[in-house]
Amino acid sequence: MALPGRLRALILAVALPLLFLSASEAGTVGINYGRVANDLPNPAAVVQLMKQQGIAQVKLYDTEQTVLRALANTGIKVVVALPNEQLLAAASRPSYALAWVRRNVAAYYPATQIQGIAVGNEVFASAKNLTAQLVPAMTNVHAALARLSLDKPVKVSSPIALTALAGSYPPSAGVFREDLAQAVMKPMLDFLAQTGSYLMVNAYPFFAYSGNADVISLDYALFRPNAGVLDSGSGLKYYSLLDAQLDAVFTAVSKLGNYNAVRVVVSETGWPSKGDAKETGAAAANAAAYNGNLVRRVLSGNAGTPRRPDADMDVYLFALFNENQKPGPTSERNYGVFYPNQQKVYDVEFVLGGNSAGGGGSSGKDNGGLGWQDNGGVNAGNAPAGAGGGVKATSTGEAWCVANAMAGEERLQKALDYACGPGGADCKAIQPGAACFEPNTMVAHASYAFNDYYQRKGRTIGTCDFAGAAYVVNQAPKMGKCELPSTV
DSSP: OOOHHHHHHHHHOTTSOOOOOOGGGSOOEEEEEOOOOSSOOOHHHHHHHHHHTTOOEEEESSOOHHHHHHTTTSOOEEEEEEOGGGHHHHHHOHHHHHHHHIIIIITTTTTSEEEEEEESSSHHHHOGGGGGGHHHHHHHHHHHHHHTTOTTTSEEEOOEEGGGEEEOSSGGGOEEOHHHIIIIIHHHHHHHHHHTOEEEEEOOHHHHHHHOTTTSOHHHHTTOOOOOEEOTTTOOEESOHHHHHHHHHHHHHHTTSOOTTSEEEEEEEOOOSOOOTTSTTOSHHHHHHHHHHHHHHHHTTOOOOSSSTTOOOEEEESOSBOOTTOOSSGGGGOOOSBOTTSOBSSOOOSSTTSOSTTSOOOOOOOOTTSSOOTTTTSOTTTSOTTSSTTOOOOSSSOOEEEEOGGGOHHHHHHHHHHHHTTTOOOOGGGSTTSTTOOSOSHHHHHHHHHHHHHHHTTTOTTTTOGGGTEEEESSOOEETTEEOOSOO
């Protein structure tokens, strides 16, 4: 129960240190480091850039030795890749898989903190003739890791594209293609469950938006306030296109069995800063909004989807650099957060609070070290219009901020301390005898305080994070007889 004396003490104890969000209580954000270019910095300079920017995880597309050596003794966690071209050999010859693991993983571990192996990449889309070889290759690579006692720290997976789905709209209709469901996806999910690994998904809301801009809201694609989209099949309402895409995957997975223990890692996602005339939405401002809002959401512990609201999400942004030799439309060469000269294409931070070096800094208010900022962590003075900093809610739809019971009482207390103290929320209604004192629980009182703070801040993005202790809902929450206002 939330005792009235404790609440008064919390309001008075604003000088106490507030709780930082630990890495174990939220998802993580990494970066994809592709090298399809002839003008990139050398690997040592790239690793230094990642360290300066606070990038703690990187996903590679090969096992280039100069890169793996440069990453040694940095603490940066690494996912390496066995390319599609080597799938057949790895699937048909266990000895090949063992030699590959010895040469490309064991030779560098643990100095280089390799934590995963991506076996192939979007095999169903780019190497269809190898589809049947995928799970056998994964199995042999894992067996090689086990033989070398590396199967616990190093997990095996394979990134799939959303084209593996036969249907994805609405999310409740998500289903894998008939040629993949039983033949490949179910064996893969069994393998992931048995080995304690995760399903890697490459998801790009940009493609869906660009091809359907007449019916998909840009705000919906960029994690900005919007009216939402109702899934009539599930009754769930979606306010993010990425959420809808991921829940389509979750639905498809559920139709193959109970794989709730298999986490999903977003192995690629991003937004291009430039594109051809027909590539609607490709712009630096939109890229800054998408990546910036996604990073803040993941790191604040609010990355769950309507179908899996409590799930933390690990995400790898695509990509570290613009790559000038990638084929295809202009957008393909403009997904980078950085230019090859190591200057930012747009401002995005990889840590809460914008503390990474060389990133332009954040102009958000200091919230006592709790790890969130009133302007959502974007330097509103430097970011392009619509980049996410200080973005206001639209007039369509309603939104409330409520406490996340999963955060635990300690984190809720400290966030409540801030909201009712220096945060400026009006907490008189949750005092003994007042209209919203009942129900007398920490979650109810914190929800009232968080919501009052959120509404007073104009529902600005980032003001309902409280380091993962709160999240936004779009249906009026029930707190006994107390009604939380959607305005102040």
